[in-house]
């Protein structure tokens with residue numbers, strides 16, 4: 001069982017690569033589902049087939065699904081949403097507004113992703129490929145459960161116990177809708193599912209995030225940021241897919257070269273896949289399958305391409321060490337400095353960009369040393 005999630009800035013090729021990876025894997029004999037959780041679906045367009053809100057067979061072992069957010073909210077949050085709605089209505093908020101307000105922030109994103117859980121439990125597919133929304137939204141979703149966990153572990157059990165005693169008495173003094181046992185059951189079940197989902201997505205034996213990037217300045221910056229945060233939150237990235245790389249004969253080749261180089265340096269040692277710019281449409285199963293073959297060359301797309309941590313942040317007595325993995329040990333002089341949100345590491349001709357998480361942003365760089373296969377940078 002494998003879950004492969006594609007993300008990246010808008011328009012970089014996420015849907016095309018998700019579908020191509022799926023088509024090629026199904027050709028290799030795997031039963032594959034490509035599922036789009038991006039509310040702006042384009043899987044149907046890329047596959048040139050109608051794709052519905054339930055998994056649909058496209059070709060032999062190859063299935064696709066475009067998740068319907070509203071349907072999913074009802075499915076996974078229905079009971080809780082009804083309770084919130086009754087509470088809002090009791091406060092005098094009218095029906096239409098109550099319906100809108102009963103959808104809590106994050107519910108939409110989480111609902112779409114909960115389908116993954118269901119598919120994993122159903123065990124119908126060998127590989128689930130997730131075509132996700134652009135990095136900003138995907139990161140917002142991935143950082144949600146920290147807040148949710150507080151609710152589940154602290155508030156929920158307490159309130160539930162309390163309610164058992166309070167409910168009969170409260171009934172007498174107020175007609176405010178009180179959460180029923182059923183509401184709590186639904187809520188607990190939901191949180192269990194959410195936990196399970198995050199557990200799956202953070203398990204590197206099961207899940208891999210693949211970042212799609214184009215050799216363009218603004219795209220790279222957003223991808224570097226996503227890379228830092230994905231690892232901080234514990235979601236394993238096993239490949240960087242540089243899409244739309246110009247051929248040597250192309251007038252864009254020279255312009256792109258420095259960006260391609262920056263990507264290769266900044267994401268090492270995460271494996272890099274170079275994907276050429278094509279001059280034809282990549283639509284329909286056959287074309288996608290051929291494209292997939294080209295992307296992965298001799299590799300199997302279901303493999304886990306990288307398992308180590310590309311960086312770690314260690315804290316000791318208020319001082320921090322950023323530990324970055326290096327592929328080759330450079331012998332030249334080392335220079336490390338901060339430029340806006342970027343940490344720039346220069347070793348001879350080698351220049352690496354690292355997007356600094358907030359905790360290191362306003363700290364001073366104390367020094368940098370190379371230790372075996374790591375570069376250790378001190379902050380305080």
Ligand SMILES: Nc1ncnc2c1ncn2[C@@H]1O[C@H](COP(=O)(O)OP(=O)(O)OP(=O)(O)O)[C@@H](O)[C@H]1O
Nearest residue numbers: 009010011012013014015016017244276277278282
């Ligand atoms: N290597 C390539 N060569 C030529 N065209 C490509 C290549 N990769 C993607 N495209 C084309 O670029 C366009 C955008 O690709 P795609 O829809 O896969 O991006 P996306 O990241 O899913 O976009 P969105 O963020 O809007 O969902 C499509 O028309 C697709 O066919």
Ligand SMILES: [Mg+2]
Nearest residue numbers: 014015038042
């Ligand atoms: Mg897309």
